[in-house]
Amino acid sequence: MKTLLALLAAVPLAAFGAEGYRLDRSPHDPRDLVSLQSGARTYMNYCLGCHGLQFMRYEGLKELGLSEAQIRDNLMFTAEKLGEPVKIAFNPKDAKSWFGVAPPDLSVVARSRGPDWLYTYLRTFYRDPKSPTGWNNAVFPNVGMPHALWALQGQRGLEVVANKEGGHAAVQYKWSEIAKGTQTAAEYDATVRDLVNFLVYVAEPSGIERRPIGIVVLFVLGVLFVFAYLLKKEYWKDVK
Ligand code: HEC
Structure with a gap:
């Protein structure tokens, strides 16, 4: 009974973002090594330009089943040695002057924001001519980050419509397609699932081992x- 009450109390907090946008459940699977490897690749290619992972060393990627040669040749863009932490590709001060805010380190973002928030955030960027970057986000209003994966997802518009009937949902969210990306909606969802999987792993690498132990x-x-x-x-x- 107690657990049921606790669950009920936690639901509204967990299910909605800051502006009431409903969060989708992240379908990531921490035991899926192929998914973790694909997430690491997406991260190094699309996120490392702005966000470091200071608590993670390149060496750590071996735990995901990657060989040293694979890490060196495909994923190591910002270091010489495997023992170095995963740093961002440019000076954080420059980033601050470009975006108004410094892109935060994402080592523990999966713990501070939660996987559901991340999974929703990375799939709900939309074009907004009023924003300095030209982008906005449904769960992070006026975000300083441009949509890093737009080439994959394509560009979308979002219209927030007041619900005339009132009642439960005060507003409705209407998505529209502006330009197609290189991936289908289902492929893009899988890309983000893998990326979130990787971020969850980075925030708690021992999670993989803990269960078997x-x-x-x-x-x-x-x-x-x-x-x-x-x-x-x-x-x-x-x-x-
Ligand atoms: C061009 C630079 C840039 C790139 C590339 C980029 N980001 Fe960001 N990101 C930012 C900035 C700037 C912020 C801070 C936004 C703010 O606070 O308004 C941010 C914020 C975030 C946040 C929110 C952090 C928090 O808790 O407030 C997450 C999560 C995030 N980025 C994930 C990613 C992921 C995943 C990728 C790769 C797909 C990525 N970012 C690529 C610049 C970037």
Whole structure:
């Protein structure tokens, strides 16, 4: 009962962004290595220009099943050695003067914002002529970041319409297509799913190992229990 109440209390907070835009559930799977590798590739190609991952070293990418050569040849754009942290490609001060705000480090963004928010944020950029970058976002109004993945997703417009009937949803969101991207909607959703998967991994790399270790611990405890039980029977068998 208590957990049910706690769940009910948490739902409205979890399901809506700042402006009431409904967040989509992130379908990422932390055990899917192929998805994590694809997310790492998208990150290095499209995000590292502005956002570092200071708590992550290039070496760490080996945990995702990548070889040193693969990391060196395809993913290492901002370092010489595998032991170096994943730094941004240019000077953060320049970035601040270009965008008005410095792009934050994203090492722990999956913990501060949550995967659902990230999954929705990266799929809800829209064209806005009034914004300095020409872009705006449904869950991060007046965001200082341009849509980094627009070539993949294409360009969309968003119209927020007041709901005349009132009632539950005060406004309706109407998306329109301005220009197609290189990916279909389903492909783009998968790209973002993998990217969010990678960001969740970066925020908590040990998450991958923790589950199997937990299972081993339970197994060992189970075996110990059997021995303890047999031992107890052995000790007590003559005490009648
Ligand atoms: C051209 C530079 C640039 C690129 C490329 C870029 N971003 Fe950003 N990003 C920014 C800036 C600037 C902000 C700060 C926006 C603000 O606070 O208004 C930001 C903010 C964010 C935030 C919100 C952080 C927070 O909690 O406030 C996330 C998440 C994010 N970016 C993810 C990404 C991802 C993922 C990519 C790659 C697909 C990416 N960004 C590519 C410039 C960039």
